[in-house]
Amino acid sequence: MTFCDYREVFFMYQSEGTGRERKGEISQRRKQNEIIIITILAVIMTAVMFANILENPKISDQSANEKEKMEKISNKTKTDGINNKKNKEKRMINKNDWMLVLVNGKHKIKENYDITVTPVGYTQAIDERCYDNLKNMINDCRNAGYNPVICSSYRSHEKQVLLFENKIKDFIGQGYTRKEAKKKAGTVVALPGTSEHEIGLAVDIVDVKYQLLEENQEKTETQKWLMKNCWKYGFILRYPKDKQEITGVIYEPWHYRFVGKENAKMIMKNNLCLEEYLE
Ligand SMILES: [Zn+2]
Structure with a gap:
């Protein structure tokens, strides 16, 4: 039952009671009962109002949680999209190009x-x-x-060979053996063919x-x-x-x-x- 339903019942009962009072047909005891019932209804109504006030933040929290969940799903979808795109791009690489x-x-x-x-x-x-x-x-x-x-x-390949040979000679000139010089030359000049x-x-x-x-x-x-x-x-x-x-x-x-x-x-x-x- 919502807040509006309670309020409607309360106003109907109040209206009926007022009519009977005018006719002078209501006993003192019944008046007391009415007061008790009205009081109970008022308490219920107040409780419902508070419940609504307290409930709103909960709804709000729930919405926030749902929103967060949706954002996570959305982000995941986006990430998946990027990964798929990346994979796709990677798959599209033609190594023979x-x-x-x-x-x-x-x-x-x-x-x-x-x-x-x-x-x-x-x-x-x-x-x-x-x-x-x-x-x-x-x-x-x-x-x-x-x-x-x-x-x-x-x-040209010939030029690369020449460059490499010259570098070997440089290192031999510095006192290295040919084997050592060749190894050292390979660290600064690419081997011909590479x-x-x-x-x-x-x-x-x-x-x-x-x-x-x-x-x-x-x-x-x-x-x-x-x-x-x-x-x-x-x-x-x-x-x-x-x-x-x-x-x-x-x-x-x-x-x-x-x-x-x-x-x-x-x-x-x-x-x-x-x-x-x-x-
Ligand atoms: Zn270069």
Whole structure:
């Protein structure tokens, strides 16, 4: 029974009693009974009013709980959606895509790897399929007020062999045996057949005012801009500081690898290296 029903009964009884009083037909005892009943009704009504007041917060709490539950379900659905999307995106990665070719110490370049390079300036070259992206990145970096210089790009296998041999000679000159020198050379120059430069998808870019290939390169304004924006042009910083264990290559804040815009965005957004992205 609701509050309104009680009130209705009370008013009906009061109306009836008033009529009988006017006719003088009600005994004193009946009057007393009426007072008792009215008092009881008044108490019940008051109790119901209090019950309603107390009940409201409960309803409110219940609503809050239900709301919270609904939000949790809604959030879970959203999270599931994101996970599904992520999985879907991951499933959609085509490892055979030319722009995702994995080249590292464990993955040598295939013998029949085909490549068409296009010149970049007078001394550099890159896979023709990412030429426009590289050109736009360099131009935008310059327009932002910085001075990027490409110091290395496509290298033929023969050139990589020569670089590696020269590095071995350097270490032998420092007193190492040939075996030791070869091992040490492998830590700074990629073994021929395992360098991304041989597939024309990598460029080394430095600041015109600071052209040393060392960790301090990351402090130049050019490098800061490139690290922040490279993904917009489909490039990634290929050998990040915190991924050396996985890439097997030292931190190189100058080596950029083309992987395509969508892949670069995913890799950058999720703080991955190429090995992690493709696993
Ligand atoms: Zn490089």
